[in-house]
Amino acid sequence: MIMFWVTLLAVSILLYVLLDGFDLGVGMLFGVAANEPRRYAMMSTVAPVWDGNETWLIVTAVILWGAFPAVYSVLMSAFYLPVLLMVSGLILRGVAFEVRTKAERMRWIWNLSFAGGSLLASFMQGVMVGALVEGVPVSGGRYLGGVLGWFSPFAILCGVGLCVGYALLGACWLVRKSENEVRDRAYRLIPYLAAALLVFLIAVFAYALAKDFAVMTRWLDRPLLFVFPVVGALAAMALAASIYGREDALPFPMVAVIFVAAFCTLAISFWPYMIPFSITIEQAAAPHSSLAFMFWGEGLFVFPLMLIYTAVSLTVFRGKTSSSADPY
Numbered sequence: 001m002i003m004f005w006v007t008l009l010a011v012s013i014l015l016y017v018l019l020d021g022f023d024l025g026v027g028m029l030f031g032v033a034a035n036e037p038r039r040y041a042m043m044s045t046v047a048p049v050w051d052g053n054e055t056w057l058i059v060t061a062v063i064l065w066g067a068f069p070a071v072y073s074v075l076m077s078a079f080y081l082p083v084l085l086m087v088s089g090l091i092l093r094g095v096a097f098e099v100r101t102k103a104e105r106m107r108w109i110w111n112l113s114f115a116g117g118s119l120l121a122s123f124m125q126g127v128m129v130g131a132l133v134e135g136v137p138v139s140g141g142r143y144l145g146g147v148l149g150w151f152s153p154f155a156i157l158c159g160v161g162l163c164v165g166y167a168l169l170g171a172c173w174l175v176r177k178s179e180n181e182v183r184d185r186a187y188r189l190i191p192y193l194a195a196a197l198l199v200f201l202i203a204v205f206a207y208a209l210a211k212d213f214a215v216m217t218r219w220l221d222r223p224l225l226f227v228f229p230v231v232g233a234l235a236a237m238a239l240a241a242s243i244y245g246r247e248d249a250l251p252f253p254m255v256a257v258i259f260v261a262a263f264c265t266l267a268i269s270f271w272p273y274m275i276p277f278s279i280t281i282e283q284a285a286a287p288h289s290s291l292a293f294m295f296w297g298e299g300l301f302v303f304p305l306m307l308i309y310t311a312v313s314l315t316v317f318r319g320k321t322s323s324s325a326d327p328y
Helices: 002-030 036-046 050-067 069-078 080-099 107-134 153-177 180-211 213-221 223-244 251-270 288-316
Strands: 273-275
Touching: 002 036, 002 050, 002 107, 002 153, 002 251, 002 288, 036 153, 036 180, 050 069, 050 080, 050 288, 069 080, 069 107, 069 273, 080 107, 107 153, 107 180, 153 180, 153 251, 180 223, 180 251, 223 251
Parallel strands: none
Antiparallel strands: none
């Protein structure tokens, strides 16, 4: 039962990163769009799916709260301020999404809010990942740091890196869904964003190995784990080929594979710890009775229905979008 919930948690995080990642990326790129027609075209690509994508963040939080309460309590104690800022960014961009089409004189404020909210949410997510990789002070299952215990140069670097990664996902989504000037502009941005993301991933991986010898030993003892970086490298080469050949459908899944490979690399580096190197999966898990009780609701109904909803939504709104004065 513990492995069942660990698997669901990992899938939920990955789906959130990939799905909300691309619309957060589109939001950040929206801030540098040259004119209003391009902004409308960009918003049209995410309008049917963006709110459903964010639901996976709620699913992730519910699984953490119910199945791994020890981790939930530590993370919320350590990252209270980043979580608050992240949620504020998500709320701001959601309000701006709905209001900007009705505004006239003040539309520039809502345009800035949409881009700024996307940037803030993305940056805070990266900061939390970076702080978690670097390690948070935990003793006896309780967080011992202060309000800014998560703040460090490495965490800030990870915040910037995730913004770059989400922007790359967003650019590839625009290539997949849009046409003409928006698609061409996205094609020009992808090589720069991909190069920056590759440098960032190499730096983070090297830092994780150098920071704790246990991580390096774990990889050297199990060389088969290097399959994930290899898969990521192959996906990067396929991404470069798809950009060179202007194959609109391929860049997005190739970047998704890179994100999956990076996530698996990071997760296995710290296995079996959920909070490295303080709380293991076994220590974090709720009692078996609680996990079994959750199975009949979240595990058996909510999670599968969310998967079905996401698949149907992306299928119904497949194909290229047309530029319109109304993104809906």
